[in-house]
Amino acid sequence: MGKRKLVVEDLYALQSVTNPVLSPCGGEVVFVRTHIDEDQNDYVSNLFHVDVLSNEVTQWTFGKGRVSSPQWSADGTKIAFLSNRDEKNQVYVLSTKGGEARALTSFEKGVSSYLWSPCGKKVWVNGSVKEGKAFTDKEEKDEKKFAVPYRVTKMKYQMDAVGLLPQDIFKQIGVVDIETGEVTQFTEGNHQYTLQAVSHDGTKIIMSVNKSENQDYEFGQPMVIVDVETKEETVLVDEEGNFGGATFSKDDRYIAYVGANRTFQNTTHTDVVVYDTTDGTRMNLTESIDAPVGDYAIADLQQGVSAPAVVWTKDNHLYFQLSTMGDVRLYFATLDGAVYPASPENEHIYGYDISIDGTFAIVAVSNAISPGELFKLEITTGERSAITSFNQTYVEEVELIEPEAIVFQGAKEWDVHGWLIKPAGYVAGEKYPLVLNIHGGPAMMYGNSFVHEMQLLAAEGYGVLYINPRGSHGYSQQFVDAVRGDYGGADYEDIMASIDFVTSENEWIDTDRLGVTGGSYGGFMTNWIVGHTNRFKAAVTQRSISNWISFFGVSDIGYFFNDWQHGANMTDVDALWAISPLKYAENIETPLLILHGEKDFRCPIEQAEQLYITLRSMGKETEFVRFPGADHNLSREGAPNLRIARLDEITGWFKKYL
Incomplete structure (x- = not known):
């Protein structure tokens, strides 16, 4: 059997x-x-x-x-x-x-x-x-439990997964x-x-x-x-x-x-x-x-x-x-x-x-x-x-697909590493859709570790591509630092080069059925990608960033993260707007599903709200799913029923459009 x-x-x-x-x-x-x-x-x-x-x-x-x-x-x-x-x-x-x-x-x-x-x-x-x-x-204990005002006197007054910090x-x-x-x-x-x-x-x-x-x-x-x-x-x-x-x-x-x-x-x-x-x-x-x-x-x-x-x-x-x-x-x-x-x-x-x-x-x-x-x-x-x-x-009862490690040349001819999973039940000579999954951080890394989400996408009949573009940890100090001041630049080139590489090397990938998804930085990059290319036929953006200007004031890390990563703050809103996916919303033609936790203080839900309303006002193909009580760690540590719902939303969207 x-x-x-x-x-x-x-x-x-x-x-x-x-x-x-x-x-x-x-x-x-x-x-x-x-x-x-x-x-x-x-x-x-x-x-x-x-x-x-x-x-x-x-x-x-x-x-x-x-x-x-x-x-x-x-x-x-x-x-x-x-x-x-x-x-x-x-x-x-x-x-x-x-x-x-x-x-x-x-x-x-x-x-x-x-x-x-x-x-x-x-x-x-x-x-x-x-x-x-x-x-x-x-x-x-205050038995009446009346709401009381919260006075803010510090910039560090909130934290993801905690909420408002007691003063x-x-x-x-x-x-x-x-x-x-x-x-x-x-x-x-x-x-x-x-x-x-x-x-x-x-x-x-x-x-x-x-x-x-x-x-x-x-x-x-x-x-x-x-x-x-x-x-x-x-x-x-x-x-x-x-x-x-x-x-x-x-x-x-x-x-x-x-x-x-x-x-x-x-x-x-x-x-x-x-x-x-x-x-x-x-x-x-x-x-x-x-x-x-x-x-x-x-x-x-x-x-x-x-x-x-x-x-x-x-x-x-x-x-x-x-x-x-x-x-x-x-x-x-x-x-x-x-x-x-x-x-x-x-x-x-x-x-x-x-x-x-x-x-x-x-x-x-x-x-x-x-x-x-x-x-x-x-x-x-x-x-x-x-x-x-x-x-x-x-492990003995469930089909788990071993990824193939890949190495290709990204921007500036740097080597970039990643993995490609064939769809479950793969048959040589058949064509299959491919989903690109982009990690958050960006100073984190995909690795040789079990990820239920990747295996689920493969089980649903998709090839799965996940890579470590510049900005990822695990390679060199130059490599991880290269994204700072260049969001949407060479990192975007790395990611698009990965698609060029796997589609040229694998005839089974149907280039007319490409999907992209990602969370946090991966959500930013998903938004950026669909605003700069129509190559993907469906996209799912998760806990994403669409507007670095508002991010500066609403994220628990925004006021210093923008300085650290972009070298810009509210004295240079033009620089922040230039790398904000929202600026390029008019270019988006890819059907885009927006997923976001309502208690996300890292990438607050207003980022998703801005993107959704903007796209809908322009008549774009988009839907918005809010996850009550969920913080930035929904995909890893969120309420189990919401994690299941999130994965159902992702696979359902790709099934509809791919």
């Missing part, structure tokens, strides 16, 4: 396996498995345990909410994790011998992150506190006693503190805080090392840029962290830097690698992924993720400058942990036809053995 074709409802069948964490002795692993509960229309995640030797997998929690951030105590007798089973995220502690997990915190506004104290008797917590209040204070709430750091539950607040003042690390001897913590009075143009937080007893601070890093992920070496001598300065604004490559506490020197371990540290791959399955920035072994070796050529690989580094890959090509390592002796890793791995599982990777030999098999039956 042949395999069945993938369907949109398969989102409910797929399971996300993430966040593996090794026990101190290295013999056990805990991880998080997430699935969609169709009845409650929500994501449910629970904690699982596996014995490394026997591969016996056991479910440890059974709640209907979400769990995240599992951590072992230093002696391996307890597990802590965050859970929203009581609405707000709180810290829970579970004995490894069994029994029920108990809530350690019950903070009014929950806990954003936490870290074990090495003694195992305390937990450091990071959470929001109202000005003048403590973690444990309860707010007085009198500040993130503080505290310590909770495991036995008594007593909470001691460690930081104070009207500042936003972020807990980064705790030293192995328990005498120091690392935290981030920016105490500048005006935060509107502050885009990073200096990191400081703090003596727990005296609260004396030593600056770890204080320069313009984004730095974090700090962690102490096993002997506490070194501190590794990741970050990027502002040389190329938000397209600057992230590096791994090591600070020596004995003499204050620092080493950039990845300076010679022309690719960014971290995971920049776009996927739509893995939920709640939180991989460590850097992991130390006892020999002061380091491991980290690197996004390169469409892969996210595990890399190894030594303090004397040796850096090399520790995992194969053609896959996406989206989670990992390393044994303390550095002999093996536990890795969460996906590729184009594998949704993702946990594996044990022997570092020295490269041998790999499967630990989980949650998606095995699905």
Whole structure:
């Protein structure tokens, strides 16, 4: 019996396996498995345990909410994790011998992150506190719940997936006693503190805080090392840029962290830097690698992924993720400058942990036809053995199409990489429509990872083309920076060159039935494309940008993003209008479906409204679908029923016009 074709409802069948964490002795692993509960229309995640030797997998929690951030105590007798089973995220502690997990915190506004104290008797917590209040204070409830005005005095007053930011709430750091539950607040003042690390001897913590009075143009937080007893601070890093992920070496001598300065604004490559506490020197371990540290791959399955920035072994070796050529690989580094890959090509390592002796890793791995599982990777030999098999039956029963990697010449004769998927049931000699799918960012990348949306389009009978045009991460600093100041220029040329290349190389592509879609930057580019060519017979634009002038004032990032990416602001509206797709609306003849979330603060829905009304007023073929309550992450983390509806809209539009 042949395999069945993938369907949109398969989102409910797929399971996300993430966040593996090794026990101190290295013999056990805990991880998080997430699935969609169709009845409650929500994501449910629970904690699982596996014995490394026997591969016996056991479910440890059974709640209907979400769990995240599992951590072992230093002696391996307890597990802590965050859970929203009581609405707000709180810290829970579970004995490894069994029994029920108990809530350690019950903070009014929950806990954003936490870290074990090495003694195992305390937990450091990071959470929001109202000005003048403590973690444990309860707010007085307004039973009438009347709406009140919201006064805006800052430019940073809203955020996608959050909404309006409370003006009198500040993130503080505290310590909770495991036995008594007593909470001691460690930081104070009207500042936003972020807990980064705790030293192995328990005498120091690392935290981030920016105490500048005006935060509107502050885009990073200096990191400081703090003596727990005296609260004396030593600056770890204080320069313009984004730095974090700090962690102490096993002997506490070194501190590794990741970050990027502002040389190329938000397209600057992230590096791994090591600070020596004995003499204050620092080493950039990845300076010679022309690719960014971290995971920049776009996927739509893995939920709640939180991989460590850097992991130390006892020999002061380091491991980290690197996004390169469409892969996210595990890399190894030594303090004397040796850096090399520790995992194969053609896959996406989206989670990992390393044994303390550095002999093996536990890795969460996906590729184009594998949704993702946990594996044990022997570092020295490269041998790999499967630990989980949650998606095995699905992969065995469903036809998943292996993409073909392509390389072609884009603008300025630069090489551009991408992938082409043939339609399910492909028969040589037949003609098929093709859909071009453009990623967002633009400083992200498509990669060798499972994307349900791509496989769905193939299952619906379309060829699928997805590429990494200039502006994408994973190639070089020059490549990712090349889009700045040139939106709709060479990036557009790259994308159109991809169509030229695949249609010349693949006779099965029906050049009269080409479709295009994309979200965020990909939505901008979809709008731009249909305003500049009639080559495509149908288009779907998602969470898009149509007008950079209004974007400046309505997006949560608009006032600085325009400066960073276009070198223009409201003193030069002509420059912003010249690269706004709305300017070219009169040229659009391609039937255009507009999809947008109503709670999108990144690319607010007014961008879609302007485009739709303009096109309709001109008598163009267009429709507009609004998704209530959905933010910018609808396609990846939105309400499951809305994700299904979105995919139905996309496939329905292409079915109608292609």
